[in-house]
Amino acid sequence: MPVISMFYGLIVSLYYFDNKQHHLPHIHVSYSGQEAVFSIETGELIDGSLPKAKQKLVEAWIELRREDLMADWQLAINGQKIFPIDPLK
Numbered sequence: 001m002p003v004i005s006m007f008y009g010l011i012v013s014l015y016y017f018d019n020k021q022h023h024l025p026h027i028h029v030s031y032s033g034q035e036a037v038f039s040i041e042t043g044e045l046i047d048g049s050l051p052k053a054k055q056k057l058v059e060a061w062i063e064l065r066r067e068d069l070m071a072d073w074q075l076a077i078n079g080q081k082i083f084p085i086d087p088l089k
Helices: 052-077
Strands: 003-007 010-013 026-031 034-039 045-048
Touching: 003 052, 010 052, 026 052, 034 052
Parallel strands: none
Antiparallel strands: 003 010, 010 026, 026 034, 034 045
């Protein structure tokens, strides 16, 4: 599970060949033992949970980095090398 970004204690990952579990482009985010899955296309939480303030940070980051996330998603589902994405600053 490659890590694509880290900010404010959040670790954002994409799994290779992970287009079957949720059937849509998504990222996995972990924070302090909690796990969540977010849609790249909408930024919505689709599974798991995070503290509300951390969830808002992830949603804002997805909004800012959606194009890069979609590019990495396409690479990941094809088993190709993905690239780091700038953190939220």
